[in-house]
Amino acid sequence: MKRVNFSSGGVWEPKIGYSRAVRVGQMIFVSGCTAADVNGKVVGDAYTQSRAALGTIRAALEGLGAGFHDVVRTRMYLRDIGDWEAVGRAHAEVFAGILPAATMLEVSRFIHPAMLVEIEVDAVLSETRVI
Numbered sequence: 001m002k003r004v005n006f007s008s009g010g011v012w013e014p015k016i017g018y019s020r021a022v023r024v025g026q027m028i029f030v031s032g033c034t035a036a037d038v039n040g041k042v043v044g045d046a047y048t049q050s051r052a053a054l055g056t057i058r059a060a061l062e063g064l065g066a067g068f069h070d071v072v073r074t075r076m077y078l079r080d081i082g083d084w085e086a087v088g089r090a091h092a093e094v095f096a097g098i099l100p101a102a103t104m105l106e107v108s109r110f111i112h113p114a115m116l117v118e119i120e121v122d123a124v125l126s127e128t129r130v131i
Contacts (some may be wrong), residue, residue: 001025006063008056011040012111021060026125028070031079032118034110040113047081050076050090053119061123067093068085072121074102077118081106087117 005019013020021030031057035049036042044052061067074095076087084104091102100121110118 004064005007006060008060009038010036011038012036012057012072022057022115023064023066027074028061028064028066028123029127030057030099030123032120033057033060034112036120038111040112043110045086046078046080046116047086047090048121049115049117050087051090051093053117054090054094057119057121061079061121066123066125069098070125071095071098071100073120073122075120076102076104077110078104079093079106079107079109079116083116 001024004023006015006021006023008020013101018031019031021028033053034042035044035052042049058068061070074091075092077085078087087104095102
């Protein structure tokens with residue numbers, strides 16, 4: 001199967017050595033996304049950061065020929081589980097009609113101290129799409 005890597009141009013991708021997303025056949029795996037911009041700056045509350053992370057996920061999916069409708073699993077990592085409603089609201093705004101399998105859990109910290117949430121997804125293309 002052909003492998004295609006997608007880069008978002010984020011500051012940590014080359015430093016750590018990873019791709020924002022990888023497509024192998026009909027499967028797409030999107031790395032954990034945060035609200036960090038391409039320079040690594042992070043701002044906003046948990047809801048705002050969740051929406052920004054979902055925007056990065058959208059771009060990665062689209063860059064590999066997919067969309068939110070192809071997502072089958074999400075994982076939401078929160079620095080404070082008390083933010084679950086804000087993060088859940090952002091998630092529901094995107095996935096309410098799709099209803100992927102989902103996990104939400106608290107972690108002790110992220111790579112940047114201002115990060116409150118990180119979201120990753122897995123997708124399976126519902127149709128044969130050539131890349």
